[in-house]
Amino acid sequence: MKQRVGIIGVGAIGHPLATHLLHEGYSVTICPHRNYAPIEQLKRQGAHSVSNPAEVAAHSDIVLILVPDAPQVEDVCFGEQGLAVRSTREHALTVVVMSTIAPTAVQSIGERLQDLGIRVLDAPVSGGPARAATGDLTIMVGGEADVLAPHWETLRVLGSHIIHLGPLGHGAIAKVANNMIIGTLMPVLAEVLTLATKMGADVEKVREAIATSSGSNYLLEKWLPQTILQDQYEGGFALDLMLKDLQIALSTARALDVPAFATSLSAQLFTQAHGLGYGQKDYSAVSLLYQNAAQITIATGRARHRDQIITRNQKGPLL
CATH class of the missing domain: 1.10.1040.10 (N-(1-d-carboxylethyl)-l-norvaline Dehydrogenase; domain 2)
Known part of the structure; x- marks a missing residue:
């Protein structure tokens, strides 16, 4: 079975990534962050829209975070309706921080998520909207190999160059x-x-x-x-x-x-x-x-x- 994928941040990069996953038959759950227009477009393509990150986590095996900076990643993870809310999680969850933030920030966020039983990877991308549209991104992954392994095929839908660089934060x-x-x-x-x-x-x-x-x-x-x-x-x-x-x-x-x-x-x-x-x-x-x-x-x-x-x-x- 294909994994259930959540995406938080469906802007210039997140929107084409969601489109690729939908085209390949993945179940994709999204929620608004800043711009509502991509939400409506993706819903017409078959994405499931919910109201907050906690609900995204409840419907996903893996959640990709593509918001601009560390404060937004913090809010997505640990806000009042963040994906780390325990009551929403009755299954294994992996969070993939694809935002470009400081290595120390992603390590701190990752450690706190891991303490809550959530597995974490950092996987910033390079190639911009053009290569996101063609599925040809370079994805720089940090985290444990056994955390990455179950999600390799999902990431392969999004990028043609996936490089495992080492422990959490090394992608950053x-x-x-x-x-x-x-x-x-x-x-x-x-x-x-x-x-x-x-x-x-x-x-x-x-x-x-x-x-x-x-x-x-x-x-x-x-x-x-x-x-x-x-x-x-x-x-x-x-x-x-x-x-x-x-x-x-x-x-x-x-x-x-x-x-x-x-x-x-x-x-x-x-x-x-x-x-x-x-x-x-x-x-x-x-x-x-x-x-x-x-x-x-x-x-x-x-x-x-x-x-x-x-x-x-x-x-x-x-x-």
Whole structure:
């Protein structure tokens, strides 16, 4: 029999994951977190909707948590109607924390859930909404091997690369490391392409040249053609989430006395971009700091005017 799967957080990643599971014949139970629209869409596809995490747990063998940050994970688990409410659980339950939170946070939450008889994995993902839609995510799993084993086939529906990294929290360690790289790489790419554009180069040819040289990377090959090179920053992976992940990396580094010079600078750039109102745009919108300062548009090579610089609460030009 296929496992009964609960999903809490059916946003940009959770929604396509729920769709894949439904398509493969899994029983999927969901509940509202922030946005009710995906709930209605998934109900039409056959998902069972309940009112709170406790009810999700009551109808599930495994619950996937995909909410933005540690406080929301805490509330989902231990809130008044959280999934850890004992009266709702008459069967074995495994909770999989797929949110990107600090390794220490997932270990603390995991230990408390385990004390209540709930098995726990942490399994943050990489690939964004595009790879979630194709079922091609990388899933970085931390936790005991015997906890993971019964759920391997379920996770295989969601990702093509499932890597067991070690004990609980080690999935989060890998995800923090990944996002330190892409969070520092994106501003570098923005800087390079802004300079190349300002110098009059054909930026697509520059991108192609680098993509087939030693500077090649996933963002340059796959992400930028859909975002910066189209001057399109809607959807994707929210800049505010990247800023949150960089702050997790910095707090972790501070706790361990590890210098994080590049990550610190990148966090400052993303903080400024957040302050200018780009927080809900794709994190490639950090490039607007460079494009606006240089008064050039990477996608077109044309001048970028001040009336394109919009603040969060302001519909006119930033003067």
